[in-house]
Amino acid sequence: MKFKSYMVAAALAATASTNAFAVMDLDDDANDQTVSYASEVAGAVDGNGRYSIVNFGTLLDVTVLTGFTIAQNTSKYARFDLTGAVFDDAGAIALTNGTIAQGGASQDDFVIFEVNDATGDITAVTALTLAVSDYDVEAAASINYVLYEMAADAVNETNPLSAADSPIAAVVSGSTGDFTESNDAVATVAAGFTAWDFGFAGTSAISATLNILGQTDPADILNGATYTLAGALTVVGDYITAGQDITLTGDVAVGAFDLDSTATCAGTGAEHVALVADATDTSATATVVGADVALWVCVELAAIAAGELIAKGAYTLTLDTDTLTNTIGSVVYDTTTVEIPYITTFEGYNQRIFIDNRGGTDAFYTTSFTTESTVTAAGGTGSTGTVPANTIMTIKAVDLVTFTGGTRGAATVEIEAQGTDIWATTQIVDLDLGNTDTLLLQP
Numbered sequence: 001m002k003f004k005s006y007m008v009a010a011a012l013a014a015t016a017s018t019n020a021f022a023v024m025d026l027d028d029d030a031n032d033q034t035v036s037y038a039s040e041v042a043g044a045v046d047g048n049g050r051y052s053i054v055n056f057g058t059l060l061d062v063t064v065l066t067g068f069t070i071a072q073n074t075s076k077y078a079r080f081d082l083t084g085a086v087f088d089d090a091g092a093i094a095l096t097n098g099t100i101a102q103g104g105a106s107q108d109d110f111v112i113f114e115v116n117d118a119t120g121d122i123t124a125v126t127a128l129t130l131a132v133s134d135y136d137v138e139a140a141a142s143i144n145y146v147l148y149e150m151a152a153d154a155v156n157e158t159n160p161l162s163a164a165d166s167p168i169a170a171v172v173s174g175s176t177g178d179f180t181e182s183n184d185a186v187a188t189v190a191a192g193f194t195a196w197d198f199g200f201a202g203t204s205a206i207s208a209t210l211n212i213l214g215q216t217d218p219a220d221i222l223n224g225a226t227y228t229l230a231g232a233l234t235v236v237g238d239y240i241t242a243g244q245d246i247t248l249t250g251d252v253a254v255g256a257f258d259l260d261s262t263a264t265c266a267g268t269g270a271e272h273v274a275l276v277a278d279a280t281d282t283s284a285t286a287t288v289v290g291a292d293v294a295l296w297v298c299v300e301l302a303a304i305a306a307g308e309l310i311a312k313g314a315y316t317l318t319l320d321t322d323t324l325t326n327t328i329g330s331v332v333y334d335t336t337t338v339e340i341p342y343i344t345t346f347e348g349y350n351q352r353i354f355i356d357n358r359g360g361t362d363a364f365y366t367t368s369f370t371t372e373s374t375v376t377a378a379g380g381t382g383s384t385g386t387v388p389a390n391t392i393m394t395i396k397a398v399d400l401v402t403f404t405g406g407t408r409g410a411a412t413v414e415i416e417a418q419g420t421d422i423w424a425t426t427q428i429v430d431l432d433l434g435n436t437d438t439l440l441l442q443p
Contacts, residue, residue: 023061023063024062026062033166033168035059036172036225036226037137037170037226038171038172038228040175040239041234046136048136053231054230054231055133055135056231057231059231061129061132066147068124069121074116076147077113077114077148078095078146078147079111079145079147080111081109084137084142085141086109087106091104092132093130094130095128096126097117099113101114112151112154124162135168141169142166143168148160174226174234174239175223175239177324179221179324180217180328181215182327182328182329182330183212183215184329184331185204185205186211187310187333187334188334189365189366193366194308195208195301196208206265211298212329213299213330214315214317215263218240221239222234237292241321242291243289245320246259246286246291248316249316250314250316252283253277253311255299256274257298258298259296260272261290261294273286274286297315299331312333314327316328333414338414338442339410343397343408343410343411344397344428346407351426351427351429352426354427356391356422356423357388357391359389360390362386363386365414366413366414367384367411369411371410372408379401380402382396419442425439426439
C-alpha cells in the first residue's frame, strides 16, 4: 500500500483557496458556482431560520451580461430577486452603472437598479457586477436577474428584456467524516503468526516484527472548498481537535500498538505515543497533542511471549473528542483458511481430513481449535506440517487434536498457499455401521 503524499494535499488546499476571490457568472449554466458554507462552523440560525454571511473579497459578487443595449443617457431597470435569502442589516449594495431605485433595504429579498451611462452605450454584452456586503441565507439561496424597459415593469415584473439566474450559497456539511487510510498487515503462517510478511514487493512491513495498520489522513476530512460565515476557507482544525484521546478498537491482546508521526514508526517523545490496552484487550487509547496531523498506527511483535500469536481481525480508530470513527486496517494471514466445523475423536468414529495441494510449491500449515467451555484441545502431531506440492495429505482426527473433557470441537487450518491451489475435504466413518459422511471444505 502507498500512503498519501502531503505535498499533493497541500497543493490541492492552495488551489482551493483561490476560490475566495471568484465572481459568480449568472450566464454560466454549465458550472455549479454555489459558494458552500460549512454547517459545522455556522453556528445557530436566527429567528427566521437564516445564517448571516459576509461577502469576503469578491466571493459572493455576481456578474451578468446586460442582455440588451442601453443607449447613452437612457435608463433601463435591473431587478435582482433572492430566493432563500435576504439582504442583511448592514448590507452595502452596488451595481455597475446602477443606482438603487427600490428595495435593497434590510431584510428585503429584492433590489431594483436604474442603469444608465452618460458617457456611452451599455451594450448587450456588457457585464454588470452586483456586490453585496452581507446576506442572511437559509440552507440554500439563489439569485435571479431580469432587465426591464420601464421602472413600472421592474416593480410589476412584466415585459422582461433579458434574464439569468444561479444558485449563490448553500450551507452544507464541510466534513466527509473520513480521516484514515487503511492497510492490511500480513502475518506469516511460516512464523506461526508471530512475524510480518517482510521483504516482498507490495508489503508494508517495516521489519519482520514492525508493521503499519494504517494512518490518519486529516486532509481527507475536508469536503471540498467550504467556508466559514466570515468567508474564510475551512481547514482541518475546524473539524478535528488537535489535543484529544484516540482509541484503537480491535484485538490488542498480543503485540504493542502505538501512534507515530512518522511512516517508519521511528518517532520519539511526543511523536511516538503508546496505545494503552483496556482490561478486556479489545481497545487501546492514547492521548495526543496533534490529532489534526498525520499519525501512523504501528504494531510491534518483537516482545510477544512464547506461544502467543497475533490474531486476524479488523480495527477501527476513533477520535474521542470529535466522536469520529473510521476503519484503520486489518491483521491478515498469508494463507488459505480452511474451516472444519466439526472434529471428533470419539472411538466409534474414524475421521480424516484430506488436504489436496495442487500447487507447484510445498504448503506449510497450522491449526487452531475451538471447543465448548468444558472441553480443552491440544494440537497433536498432525496439527502443523507441510503438504508437499501436487500431493494429497491425509490427517487423522486423533493425530490432529487431543480433547480433554469431551470428544468434539471445531478447527481452523491456515495453509500457506493460494486458495485456487488447495482442495480440502473431511470424512467421518461410523465404525459400527460402516456409514460415511463426507464434506467439501475448500474451495
